[in-house]
């Protein structure tokens with residue numbers, strides 16, 4: 001489970017109208033309104049009077065908004081009411097009505113549709129099956145209760161194969177909430193089966209779930225919002241924007257302090273020290289003026305960055321050295337932060353010790369032969385396993401021999417680099433279609449355990465030879481290869497050079513940020 005502390009956000013409420021226009025595709029024009037310049041608040045009876053909206057109990061909806069909240073300017077109230085009007089007009093095909101103030105008598109006339117007058121906005125919106133967010137946006141005075149993406153804390157979880165809403169929510173200690181959610185049949189329907197690889201983002205405010213977003217893919221998301229009655233859910237498209245964000249700063253006080261001031265989350269600041277742990281001594285080696293540039297993945301929701309995931313590339317430049325690290329995932333699924341050269345000196349073992357996971361039934365060296373009863377050198381290692389167990393190539397190579405050969409029975413010999421060959425004996429069968437001369441990759445299945453040739457039971461006889469001389473496969477020093485294969489290195493270099501250019505641009509920004517150096521007169 002990842003979580004992070006948000007950075008400061010701008011005032012969300014200012015954006016409510018624009019946001020509503022965008023989210024509910026409201027018309028931005030077409031409704032006429034005029035409000036006289038010197039308007040003084042009028043008693044509520046002269047005003048379009050929305051019925052109380054049951055959005056938040058704690059926000060007792062005032063019956064007469066103008067009278068009870070003198071601080072709120074008329075324009076605010078009027079705008080909200082019009083928001084209601086055009087929202088309904090668009091979404092429900094109801095007749096548009098408008099409010100008109102006349103400068104002559106300073107009176108506001110409300111020309112309302114009788115149908116609208118009788119039912120509350122909440123009821124209308126319920127009838128029209130609008131999301132609760134709409135109630136809050138359009139209700140005029142309850143707008144303060146809008147779910148605010150900037151409150152509380154967000155966390156994100158990538159879904160695995162066996163994840164359920166309950167399992168995800170229990171990690172957040174919200175098991176009871178998940179039960180409540182699943183009691184709602186509409187929500188249960190949508191969140192019953194969660195797609196592996198999708199994301200769940202949760203916003204928790206004061207220990208309670210405020211919003212839950214099931215991001216099924218990059219465009220489709222199911223959004224659950226807390227209401228007074230419980231929860232309500234709806235699908236939305238293009239909720240998120242995943243973007244690469246960049247931040248550069250130079251050290252003035254400390255990395256956490258300056259990083260935070262530059263807008264980095266705690267999680268990203270922590271990642272910086274992990275990414276450069278081999279390059280920089282973070283306890284003693286950080287100097288004022290050191291420059292840090294970070295490119296990271298950022299999730300944007302309702303125009304706000306709500307989740308910062310991971311560093312994609314970063315640079316640490318001191319007066320002596322410049323270090324760069326680029327995130328890259330190898331074919332085996334391991335992810336690391338590599339230097340732009342691909343860490344060519346970093347090696348990994350080119351061979352697996354064993355061709356299968358099984359009990360070693362006979363070791364390498366002198367032994368009494370199980371069939372002939374004589375003391376004889378055992379040129380390999382035996383691993384017992386049930387007949388048919390797959391046998392894997394222990395390294396990249398090519399097939400030198402495949403077929404039947406005396407005491408070995410069905411046997412495969414593979415040729416590898418640096419004069420090394422491996423041999424797999426007593427197989428019950430070969431992998432379909434495998435031929436002499438064919439290339440194999442480390443881990444490929446080449447055949448199946450059996451007891452062909454001189455053998456007393458199902459096992460694989462495994463030999464490791466250097467220039468034809470059998471060695472003990474369990475103790476021989478295994479050759480090493482570069483950490484990246486050739487195709488991996490190629491892909492990495494392309495990505496690294498693109499990231500390197502962006503890091504260089506970032507460095508210029510950090511230079512601008514450099515603290516002014518003192519001047520001594522003379």
Ligand SMILES: [Zn+2]
Pocket residue numbers: 362378380381382460461462
């Ligand atoms: Zn053997």
